[in-house]
Amino acid sequence: MAKLELLQSLSGHKGIVWNVSWHPLGKIFASCGEDKIIKLWGKEGESWSTKTVLVDGHQRTIREVSWSPCGNFIASASFDGTTAVWDKKSGQFECNATLEGHENEVKSVAWSPSGQLLATCGRDKSVWVWEVAGEDEYVCEAVLNVHNQDVKKVAWHPSSDILASASYDNTVKMYKEDQSDNDWTCVATLQSHESTVWSLTFDKSGKRLATCSDDRTVKIWQEFGPDNQEGVNLEDRESIWKCVCTLSGYHTRCIYDITWCTSTGLIATACGDDIIRVFKETDDSDPNAPTFDLIHTKLNAHSQDVNCVKWNPSGNQELVSCSDNGEVKIWKFTEQ
Amino acid sequence: MISFFSKLALKNTEKPPEIVQSAYMDKSASLQELGYKDDNDLRETIYDFLRTIRDPEKPSTLEDLKVVYEEGIFVKEPTEDKVPVLRVEYNPTVPHCSLATLIGLCIRIKIQRSLHHPVKLDIYIKKGAHTTEDEINKQINDKERIAAAMENPNLRNLVETCIADEG
Numbered sequence: 159m160a161k162l163e164l165l166q167s168l169s170g171h172k173g174i175v176w177n178v179s180w181h182p183l184g185k186i187f188a189s190c191g192e193d194k195i196i197k198l199w200g201k202e203g204e205s206w207s208t209k210t211v212l213v214d215g216h217q218r219t220i221r222e223v224s225w226s227p228c229g230n231f232i233a234s235a236s237f238d239g240t241t242a243v244w245d246k247k248s249g250q251f252e253c254n255a256t257l258e259g260h261e262n263e264v265k266s267v268a269w270s271p272s273g274q275l276l277a278t279c280g281r282d283k284s285v286w287v288w289e290v291a292g293e294d295e296y297v298c299e300a301v302l303n304v305h306n307q308d309v310k311k312v313a314w315h316p317s318s319d320i321l322a323s324a325s326y327d328n329t330v331k332m333y334k335e336d337q338s339d340n341d342w343t344c345v346a347t348l349q350s351h352e353s354t355v356w357s358l359t360f361d362k363s364g365k366r367l368a369t370c371s372d373d374r375t376v377k378i379w380q381e382f383g384p385d386n387q388e389g390v391n392l393e394d395r396e397s398i399w400k401c402v403c404t405l406s407g408y409h410t411r412c413i414y415d416i417t418w419c420t421s422t423g424l425i426a427t428a429c430g431d432d433i434i435r436v437f438k439e440t441d442d443s444d445p446n447a448p449t450f451d452l453i454h455t456k457l458n459a460h461s462q463d464v465n466c467v468k469w470n471p472s473g474n475q476e477l478v479s480c481s482d483n484g485e486v487k488i489w490k491f492t493e494q
Numbered sequence: 495m496i497s498f499f500s501k502l503a504l505k506n507t508e509k510p511p512e513i514v515q516s517a518y519m520d521k522s523a524s525l526q527e528l529g530y531k532d533d534n535d536l537r538e539t540i541y542d543f544l545r546t547i548r549d550p551e552k553p554s555t556l557e558d559l560k561v562v563y564e565e566g567i568f569v570k571e572p573t574e575d576k577v578p579v580l581r582v583e584y585n586p587t588v589p590h591c592s593l594a595t596l597i598g599l600c601i602r603i604k605i606q607r608s609l610h611h612p613v614k615l616d617i618y619i620k621k622g623a624h625t626t627e628d629e630i631n632k633q634i635n636d637k638e639r640i641a642a643a644m645e646n647p648n649l650r651n652l653v654e655t656c657i658a659d660e661g
Contacts, residue, residue: 174641192641218645221638237642263642281642310638326636354636372636410573411614412637430614430637431573432521458521458575462612463637 175480184472279309300342370413421473428464598634
């Protein structure tokens with residue numbers, strides 16, 4: 159029997175809490191939302207409490223926060239059209255750089271695994287790649303205009319500089335830098351969802367991607383690279399991504415977020431029906447046509463829509479989630 | 495060359511609006527415990543909220559213009575958590591009505607502010623009643639777009655004016 163046990167319910171935010179992000183070591187996490195503040199939460203003994211509150215960085219909703227791989231920077235994306243980068247050179251987190259360029263709401267921000275690149279996206283349909291050029295200095299490397307609607311989320315491949323974006327245009331796109339001319343280009347379009355793709359998460363290997371959508375399904379995509387064993391034909395030796403599994407019939411409203419645990423391989427989803435669900439790949443799963451079981455349904459996880467779920471990167475099976483009514487919750491997953 | 499000029503006007507002249515929280519969030523409550531006799535009673539309650547919304551252009555209410563109507567409100571199967579699910583259909587006065595999105599936004603905000611218990615809302619234009627209905631339906635059911643729209647001072651003022659109580 160699998161269970162998701164509530165460790166603690168954290169209050170302090172007002173209104174919608176849109177996003178939570180773990181520090182890479184999993185001992186601190188950040189949360190943000192409608193109240194335009196970022197809260198940093200840490201554990202004291204057995205209980206979690208607010209350690210720091212970052213204010214005055216943004217004039218409108220903070221949609222997403224992202225911790226850099228080194229843990230020394232936090233980037234925040236806001237509906238005010240800017241992305242702020244906070245660092246703790248002075249001993250405490252301060253905003254020392256603001257990235258401007260998007261025409262309106264910035265919806266997502268993500269650091270590359272090396273920490274040298276940042277990606278942002280927004281309602282202006284564009285995806286931007288920024289390079290860390292020096293202390294408090296960020297240079298725009300590319301503006302990618304390949305989606306034809308609002309871009310909801312960006313996520314980096316876990317080990318290489320490949321970027322993925324999810325959009326209101328129902329597709330996912332992937333990008334990488336062409337080594338010959340240093341130009342970023344779209345190298346793949348993942349088309350199968352029937353409505354907005356809200357979020358996406360790579361597995362540990364980076365060979366698979368899970369996406370979630372307003373069409374109430376989760377899709378698992380697999381990379382078929384050059385010289386693949388399955389005999390999938392490629393043009394120009396560029397990898398292609400195929401949808402190898404669709405999880406439908408489980409979610410009853412829009413699915414806002416999805417997180418793939420790098421240590422257990424479990425997938426958790428955040429749904430507009432207020433429920434958190436956990437999926438596990440079956441033991442007899444075919445690598446090219448994988449199957450997943452719903453192993454836990456946490457009814458009433460939140461009082462309203464679950465907006466975000468994130469597994470603790472330390473692999474301790476903790477999960478943090480947030481919802482509309484100022485709610486942030488920490489859970490512990492166990493499987494007997 | 496990439497422009498770093500931000501097109502967003504962010505004059506914060508007004509005091510930011512208070513974030514409204516629902517008073518009653520107990521999800522285990524049945525419709526009866528929430529104070530409704532039955533589905534029909536919930537529909538009538540919702541209709542009462544909607545009928546007085548003012549049209550953004552004309553000096554009439556959505557009821558006068560038959561943009562909203564009682565038969566356009568459906569109580570659907572509740573979620574697994576037993577949260578009531580409501581579908582509201584509305585009928586823009588003309589098929590190319592440029593204010594259809596704003597009306598959808600007014601309907602959603604009015605219901606959210608008026609009800610003091612959780613509810614899931616799906617708002618749709620009456621089938622065939624608008625030339626870009628799919629586009630509008632998608633937009634007015636996207637919570638992120640709604641949240642961002644309500645932070646835009648001009649849009650917010652328009653909504654507030656349309657849904658303000660009489661008197």
